[in-house]
Amino acid sequence: MFLAKSKKVIVIGGSDPSGGAGIQADLFTLQKIGISASSVITAVTAQNENKFLSYEPVSINNFQDQLTALLPRAKHSIVKIGMLGSGRFIPLLVSWLKKIKPHYLILDPVLRSSTGHSLLDKKGIQLLQRQLLDWANLVTPNLAEAEFLSGLKIHNLPTMESAGKKIAERRKGAVLIKGGHLKGPAIDLLIEGKKTFKMTQHRIKGKEVHGTGCTLASAIAGYLSLGKDLKTSIKFARKMVRKKIKNFYSKF
Ligand code: PXL
Numbered sequence: 001m002f003l004a005k006s007k008k009v010i011v012i013g014g015s016d017p018s019g020g021a022g023i024q025a026d027l028f029t030l031q032k033i034g035i036s037a038s039s040v041i042t043a044v045t046a047q048n049e050n051k052f053l054s055y056e057p058v059s060i061n062n063f064q065d066q067l068t069a070l071l072p073r074a075k076h077s078i079v080k081i082g083m084l085g086s087g088r089f090i091p092l093l094v095s096w097l098k099k100i101k102p103h104y105l106i107l108d109p110v111l112r113s114s115t116g117h118s119l120l121d122k123k124g125i126q127l128l129q130r131q132l133l134d135w136a137n138l139v140t141p142n143l144a145e146a147e148f149l150s151g152l153k154i155h156n157l158p159t160m161e162s163a164g165k166k167i168a169e170r171r172k173g174a175v176l177i178k179g180g181h182l183k184g185p186a187i188d189l190l191i192e193g194k195k196t197f198k199m200t201q202h203r204i205k206g207k208e209v210h211g212t213g214c215t216l217a218s219a220i221a222g223y224l225s226l227g228k229d230l231k232t233s234i235k236f237a238r239k240m241v242r243k244k245i246k247n248f249y250s251k252f
Pocket of ligand 1: 113
């Protein structure tokens with residue numbers, strides 16, 4: 001693959017020792033697309049697909065140093081943010097974003113693990129909404145995160161679209177709501193300005209697969225860095241998520 005034209009990708013998030021989610025899943029996904037990305041670790045989690053034991057954010061100095069270490073290569077890169085773990089990182093992250101002026105910023109507003117453990121403190125939830133959300137060219141909430149960001153309850157496709165539009169109204173960037181937790185086919189909605197695009201796939205039956213949100217957002221970053229447009233990048237990224245779910249079930 002000729003990658004000379006690909007833009008640099010930087011992923012920011014938590015470490016997951018099981019490799020299913022977090023930075024490990026991001027780097028694995030990007031490597032599959034042929035991209036060698038850089039990463040900034042926000043927190044070290046101890047978990048697997050069934051159980052969350054604990055997490056510890058890195059120190060504020062270490063977080064700042066990781067960002068500083070990437071400064072020389074970060075200008076105009078594509079940045080994907082996942083688990084932040086602590087609100088204390090957000091002002092530092094915003095100053096860094098102002099310096100590097102990312103070509104594209106994807107924010108996966110991770111609030112909880114698939115096993116239900118909180119992955120962002122209270123201050124972080126506030127700052128994410130107040131300081132970070134407006135910077136993102138694309139935000140990729142799941143239904144629970146979309147309910148939280150919009151303040152609306154989601155029961156079905158029309159309420160999912162209303163929530164997406166409400167999040168989109170407040171900002172310039174696009175919103176991709178992941179509808180995997182609704183019944184029926186797996187539908188995601190991309191809201192760009194006043195337009196909504198519906199993306200549908202047959203549902204693969206079974207329990208939720210850990211880390212699909214990380215794979216989706218990092219694959220979108222990867223395809224964007226290869227010069228694909230947003231809709232094509234999402235389409236290809238959804239295929240990768242489908243493969244991840246199929247591979248997971250084929251192990252049993
Ligand atoms: O899928 C969200 C997510 C992101 N990052 C880390 C996680 C999880 C979910 O468990 O553990 C590190």
